[in-house]
Amino acid sequence: MRVLIIGGGGFIGQKIAKALAKSGTLRGQAITHLELADIAAPPTVDAPFGVSHHAVDISDKAQCDALFQCNPDVVFHLAAIVSGQAEAEFDTGMRVNLFGTYNVFEAAKALGTKPVVVFSSSCAVYGGEIEEPILDWTHLNPQTSYGAQKAIGELLCTDYSRKGYIDGRAPRLPTITIRPGKANAAASSFMSSIFREPLQGQEAVCPVTPDYALWYLSPRKVVENLIKCAEIPAEKLGENRGFALPGRVGTIGEMVEAMRKVAGDEPVKRIKWEPDQRILDIVMGWRPHIEPTKALALGLTADDSFEDNVRYFLEDDIQVPAA
Amino acid sequence: MRVLIIGGGGFIGQKIAKALAKSGTLRGQAITHLELADIAAPPTVDAPFGVSHHAVDISDKAQCDALFQCNPDVVFHLAAIVSGQAEAEFDTGMRVNLFGTYNVFEAAKALGTKPVVVFSSSCAVYGGEIEEPILDWTHLNPQTSYGAQKAIGELLCTDYSRKGYIDGRAPRLPTITIRPGKANAAASSFMSSIFREPLQGQEAVCPVTPDYALWYLSPRKVVENLIKCAEIPAEKLGENRGFALPGRVGTIGEMVEAMRKVAGDEPVKRIKWEPDQRILDIVMGWRPHIEPTKALALGLTADDSFEDNVRYFLEDDIQVPAA
Numbered sequence: 001m002r003v004l005i006i007g008g009g010g011f012i013g014q015k016i017a018k019a020l021a022k023s024g025t026l027r028g029q030a031i032t033h034l035e036l037a038d039i040a041a042p043p044t045v046d047a048p049f050g051v052s053h054h055a056v057d058i059s060d061k062a063q064c065d066a067l068f069q070c071n072p073d074v075v076f077h078l079a080a081i082v083s084g085q086a087e088a089e090f091d092t093g094m095r096v097n098l099f100g101t102y103n104v105f106e107a108a109k110a111l112g113t114k115p116v117v118v119f120s121s122s123c124a125v126y127g128g129e130i131e132e133p134i135l136d137w138t139h140l141n142p143q144t145s146y147g148a149q150k151a152i153g154e155l156l157c158t159d160y161s162r163k164g165y166i167d168g169r170a171p172r173l174p175t176i177t178i179r180p181g182k183a184n185a186a187a188s189s190f191m192s193s194i195f196r197e198p199l200q201g202q203e204a205v206c207p208v209t210p211d212y213a214l215w216y217l218s219p220r221k222v223v224e225n226l227i228k229c230a231e232i233p234a235e236k237l238g239e240n241r242g243f244a245l246p247g248r249v250g251t252i253g254e255m256v257e258a259m260r261k262v263a264g265d266e267p268v269k270r271i272k273w274e275p276d277q278r279i280l281d282i283v284m285g286w287r288p289h290i291e292p293t294k295a296l297a298l299g300l301t302a303d304d305s306f307e308d309n310v311r312y313f314l315e316d317d318i319q320v321p322a323a
Numbered sequence: 324m325r326v327l328i329i330g331g332g333g334f335i336g337q338k339i340a341k342a343l344a345k346s347g348t349l350r351g352q353a354i355t356h357l358e359l360a361d362i363a364a365p366p367t368v369d370a371p372f373g374v375s376h377h378a379v380d381i382s383d384k385a386q387c388d389a390l391f392q393c394n395p396d397v398v399f400h401l402a403a404i405v406s407g408q409a410e411a412e413f414d415t416g417m418r419v420n421l422f423g424t425y426n427v428f429e430a431a432k433a434l435g436t437k438p439v440v441v442f443s444s445s446c447a448v449y450g451g452e453i454e455e456p457i458l459d460w461t462h463l464n465p466q467t468s469y470g471a472q473k474a475i476g477e478l479l480c481t482d483y484s485r486k487g488y489i490d491g492r493a494p495r496l497p498t499i500t501i502r503p504g505k506a507n508a509a510a511s512s513f514m515s516s517i518f519r520e521p522l523q524g525q526e527a528v529c530p531v532t533p534d535y536a537l538w539y540l541s542p543r544k545v546v547e548n549l550i551k552c553a554e555i556p557a558e559k560l561g562e563n564r565g566f567a568l569p570g571r572v573g574t575i576g577e578m579v580e581a582m583r584k585v586a587g588d589e590p591v592k593r594i595k596w597e598p599d600q601r602i603l604d605i606v607m608g609w610r611p612h613i614e615p616t617k618a619l620a621l622g623l624t625a626d627d628s629f630e631d632n633v634r635y636f637l638e639d640d641i642q643v644p645a646a
Contacts, residue, residue, distance in 0.1 A: 090486060094425075098425075102417075102421075128562050128563065129460070129561065129562060129563060130460060131460070137452070137453060137454070137461075137462045137464075138460075138462060139460045139461060139462050139463070140462070140463070140478075141460075141562075141563060142478070142482070143485070143562070145482050145486065148478045148479070148481070148482040151478050152475045152478055152479075155463075155465070155471045155474055155475050155478075156471070156475075158471070159465070159468050159471040162466070163413060163468065238452065239451050239452060239464075239466070240451060240452060240464060
């Protein structure tokens, strides 16, 4: 069992790598080798099997094809230009998110072994003039270039699977919070930073009002779910390989109160409320009310409460202890 | 007003060219030049304005960019590898239908003039595990590579329009019947040939049973609707630029009886009923029950009866008089 993680330098990729290192198995088979690929060579991970590191630009077909010479049985394709950057730099987003993803599916197809490919789609595929709650068969109606590129990736994932070229799975990730590390160019970046920075003793700016609602999942749960996505038998997935992951809906205000319950008043005081129209223009197009019926039937799960997300962050990811 | 028709050698492209030559105007402005492009230089059309002819492979970015030096105000992008061929030759379908369409949108964007682009999508974007009737917000769930490529083209069309790069419109064409000319590699080819060939005195094979139902539109109406699609003001289209064109639902049996009413018993006797699993595998994934609410509100229209379609064929397109 050889596993390839594209986007293996990102925080989800690294957490999947560590989880696989801990379990040592995937799909009931011992892992013999792990390949971590990203635009820059990813940090290594201690593991009971060999780990290789690759600096690869998947938007370059030759580089992508060369990467697949490692002959993976399971591929996690997590690499993407995030929403804010894909909106600001249209060509970059198209090149990586559309053509890079196409190159990944083409390279997987060229193996001739029908590898399992877990492609991380996003709840950014929803939006605009659609009814809520969002069901498994709700029209994908993205309101950002990032969302359009993810929806296109899902269509390709399903068609390559239907043709028997790959065994694809395209779970739509909720907003992941509380993410570790630093703020990034994702329009959703604040949905972690307003908790992470205060819990780490720093101030953070919230660009939306407390009544803004989002569909979220913790890093711990998304890693658990993505690994489960690789393990689900193909026959249980049906024809359509894109589906929403389970998550919880909550307003920013409710989430802040959950943080207060776990960590007290001090972190809450470190949030500055300053609405930002550029962020609002993107995130107001997203939809929080999702019923992930298919994912629940497949055994995928959400967090029990946002208090849990705060606790997971304190257990797994906090980098600077609160003052 | 300069008009470019990509796929201008196809029968719909030629009919649009002739209709524009007759009216002399589009979007309320006099047409000054018409550019007809196709993989082979299209036949000329008599017109009161200049007509140029281009042999262009749109899957070649340089050729596509060069074509757009004609600086069109309105583009009809009708070129495609048809369903049966895109299913049999996956790489060819992806190259032309996905990357060719991307090249067209990119070349239109590069003009900087936000041209109107009418992209012919298809009712092949529907299928699989979806509810009927199909509404404007039904999930696009294609069951063929052709349908997936058209759905991707719609997502691009909407995103390029949202970004202000083009003013796109992506009407989903019903099955067009009765098409003139010869049978082609489209899985739907029989839906014209079983009427066209008998009306022209020849035998034809029907690969489905009489109870097979389809969503159809005549060539005359599709041309009228595509020209209307170019003329609809952008503000009436809303955010989402993909929508089903009006059509009629009928079974092959009902359509054959309509032909009998218009043309008598002899043509009906020339149909040979021979079910073909390869065709059935594709066309049984399509859906005939569509409610094109948005298109009807935009003033687009269907035929009044299949008898009309037979009459239109006899008036406009018959090439060999029936014996």
